[in-house]
Amino acid sequence: MDKQIIISIGREYGSAGHIVAKQLAERLGIEVFDRNLLDEIAGIKNVDTNNLKQYDEKPKLKLFSRTVRGYSNSPEENIAELQFALLKSKAADGDSFVIVGRCADHVFSGMDNFISIFIYADTEAKIERIISRHEGLDRKAAIKKIEQHNRKRAAYHDYFCKEGKWGDRKAYDICVNSSKLGIEGTTQLLYNYIQQRIK
Numbered sequence: 001m002d003k004q005i006i007i008s009i010g011r012e013y014g015s016a017g018h019i020v021a022k023q024l025a026e027r028l029g030i031e032v033f034d035r036n037l038l039d040e041i042a043g044i045k046n047v048d049t050n051n052l053k054q055y056d057e058k059p060k061l062k063l064f065s066r067t068v069r070g071y072s073n074s075p076e077e078n079i080a081e082l083q084f085a086l087l088k089s090k091a092a093d094g095d096s097f098v099i100v101g102r103c104a105d106h107v108f109s110g111m112d113n114f115i116s117i118f119i120y121a122d123t124e125a126k127i128e129r130i131i132s133r134h135e136g137l138d139r140k141a142a143i144k145k146i147e148q149h150n151r152k153r154a155a156y157h158d159y160f161c162k163e164g165k166w167g168d169r170k171a172y173d174i175c176v177n178s179s180k181l182g183i184e185g186t187t188q189l190l191y192n193y194i195q196q197r198i199k
Helices: 018-026 038-047 047-054 075-092 123-133 137-160 179-197
Strands: 006-013 031-033 097-100 113-121 176-177
Touching: 006 018, 018 031, 018 097, 018 179, 038 047, 038 075, 075 137, 113 179, 123 137, 123 179, 176 179
Parallel strands: 006 097, 006 113, 031 097, 113 176
Antiparallel strands: none
């Protein structure tokens, strides 16, 4: 792309937000970042990516954490801050990308050519998607899984983002229900919106 653009995708668990993010990035010809950020951080810090995954997109455990002279002993907080710094570095280099989660709506708030999106879905659509992805999962377990993941995402987001609550329409440029148009339709809708925004 001639002009730098950064797109954040917040998403409910089971809404297909991650798939839409990948399709959008492909159509725009830019990179998509999610957990693959951990691979870069692991390479920089010379650690195993699997050691970082357990702390990804999780809020700091306040009871077991301390901050002394600006340094935190919380792995959740340290991993989050490393990801924020890496994303800011990529933006400063002029890179265009789509970022899934990771408080990007807060990290890049106010930046030119930044678009924040939130993808949600009808409850039944989320349940069906989760059941199809996890063999042997029944309806009750799927509902519990959705609730747990969304609770964790909200806690993570709202801990690190002092303004705007996770999923609150006021915190995003556009919110879309992926159940109404399906994955392809939602991707097209957002692609058209982005094209209008960057003109």
